[in-house]
Amino acid sequence: MAVAEAQLYAKVSNKHRSKSTSALLESLLAKGFPAHIAQKALVATGQKTIEDAAKWLHSHCNDPSLDDPIPQEYALYLCPTGRLHNRLQEFWKESKRQCGKNRAHEVFPHITLCDFFTCEDQKVELLYDTLKRVGDIFSQCFPPSISLTLHASPSYLGFFIDDIHTNVLRDFALAFSSEASALADCHVKPCLKQFHLTLAHKFYPHHQKTLEQLAKCINPEEPCQWVAALYSRDMRFVHYQRLRALFQYKPQNIDELMINAGDFIYVDPTHQCDVSEGWVVGTSHRTGCRGFLPENYTEKAHESDTWVKHREYVFVTASRSSTQTEREPNVKLNGEAHNPSMSRSVTNVLSLQNAAALRRGVLVMRHGERVDQVFGKSWLQQCLTADGKYYRADLNFPSALPKRKDSMKQFECDPPLSCCGIFQSRLIGEALLDQEVMVTYVYSSPALRCVQTAQHVLQGLKLNQKIKIRVEPGLFEWTKWEASKVIPNFMTVAELAEASYSIDTSYRGNFPLSSLVPSESYEDYLSRSSVVIKQIITACPSKGKGVILIVGHGSSLASFTWPLIGLPNRDSSDFAQMVRKIPSLGMCFCEELKEENKWQMVNPPVKTLTHGANAAFNWRNTIVED
DSSP, X not given: OOHHHHHHHHXXXXXXOOOOOOHHHHHHHHXXXXXXXXHHHHXXXXXXXXXXXXXXXXXXXXXXXXXOOOOEEEEEEEEEEXXXXXXXXHHXXXXXXXXXXXXXXXXXXXEEEEEEEEEOGGGHHHHHHHHHHHHHXXXXXXXXXXXXXXXXXXXXXXXXXXXXXXXXXHHHHHHHHHHHHHHHTOOOXXXXXXXXXXXXXXXXXXXXXXXXXXXXXXXXXXXXXXEEEEEEEEGGXXXXXXXXXXXXXXXXXXXXXXXXXXXXXXXXGGGOXXXXXXXXXXXXXXXXXXXXXXXXXXEEOOGGGGOEEEEEEEOOOTTOOSOHHHHOOOEEETTEEEOHHHHHHHHHHHHHHHHSOEEEEEEEEEOOOBHXXXXXXXXXXXXXXXXXXXXXXSTTSOSOOXXXXXXXXXXXXXXXXXXXXXXXXXXXXXXXXXXXXXXXXXXXXXXXXXXXHHHHHHHHHTOTTTOOEEEOGGXXXXXXXXXXXXXXXXXXXXXXXXXXXXXXXXXXXXXXXXXXXXXXXXXXXXXXXXXXXXXXXXXXXXXXXXXXXXXXXXXXXXXXXXXXXXXXXXXXXXXXXXXXXXXXXXXXXXXXXXXXXXXXXXXXXXXXXXXXXXXXXXXXXXXXXX
């Protein structure tokens, strides 16, 4: 454990501990659980029911930190409910769809009254008592509505609380913090700065206009009932990323983590450098256990997804006598609450934006699964006979290798797709066909795996007889990542055409193969990528709604889209960390807003392909000899 964490253990252990007499705790003690573990279970589940606490204890039976005395962190938020909350949730959803995720999406709509503070497990009930007592005092003077004014800047968008109501909120926060600090022996710091409700934070400047248009659809005077809510989080994982498991995974090795669909996983980004590609190491929120898990079994989750709601105080004012149903109905569509007037306002904005027709699209795609990704760098040795002829040692090896004039050994530095990679590529093509995506141009890196991916995507699209692949050397990945430290000896355009790939033999690359430099700098790679993508855009006529398909490498998804949409470059270490998370056939899609002379990144037209590993199987060793 880190030194700071050890000091925290000591600090917490030396504090005086009082005894709680709650009925829930007594029930757990009667079942034989130690007091400190029973209290930890109650706090971790919000002290709601004995069943929740018992289930948590059962799940955490193998949690190595079960006896650790580290407390939870708590925060007091003022949260909107009712129609205003529905409006804000609609904004959250639409802003994420149009502009991507920003920092505000990590947490639900709220006004911070008291930021996170620690409180010992056995004293948490005192926080509950304080919230109710202070809430009762302020319920008579709490405003029937809170005045909100929209404020925008290049990196922030939100509602500021008008001065007329700021004093009441500040006094409420001060009263709670003062009483909680005294009774629960903890340091509670009230928020004394400008009270605000954040809509978007740390977004790219070119998204500001779109976000403001969406925000103006929110009527801040919508009926709303405000709730003061106490939340907690695990202070050990404050700076960790959170992942949500999409599928169940059963460990195949002792150092792997068991996960169920819906589980949340804490992942420390600083501990992923030495982890094998396609895997992460993390700690399960459900069980507290730590281990390796396949990254493609997960998706990113929000920070607040792992928080626990403890208690809330609802401010009921006389002016809110009419119910939401009387004012405006919420109908259900596909099982989800749907508010007609918010849909109308968002639709108005969308219709304005859709009037600027999105003319062209650029779909940047990583190649499919390559053979050395499955069988290692020595894959070629596994499928060569004594006289140097290729044979299929495993069904995931390609049935044959294309003919090339130089040595077959060159395939080691320029590997083909595996059979699964071919299937992946064709499946993506078929999905694009189902979505009626009109691909008009196809560009590929000279790497064989990329050319093959482009070929099989075209086959899935049923366009392999109509569209030729333009092999562009400038699309090759960052040469510093080449293990051989030299530029691979790629198959020539003529050889590819002879091998029945649909190649445009008349195309002359914007970036000659001879100009690729081994171990180029990061800056040179980004500069090359920027030049090449702009030359490709210029070379493809802008009439119609055609999509330019670019098949490259994991690094291509960033290096070719950043220049298009005007995003700043990250430093090389962040870039490498990002690229390692991009799976086979991962893709990014940019659309042109011709009237505004710019491009924007939107959701790809098809979903990505997720699948699990399938290890080699020897029936004799497994079934007979075992």
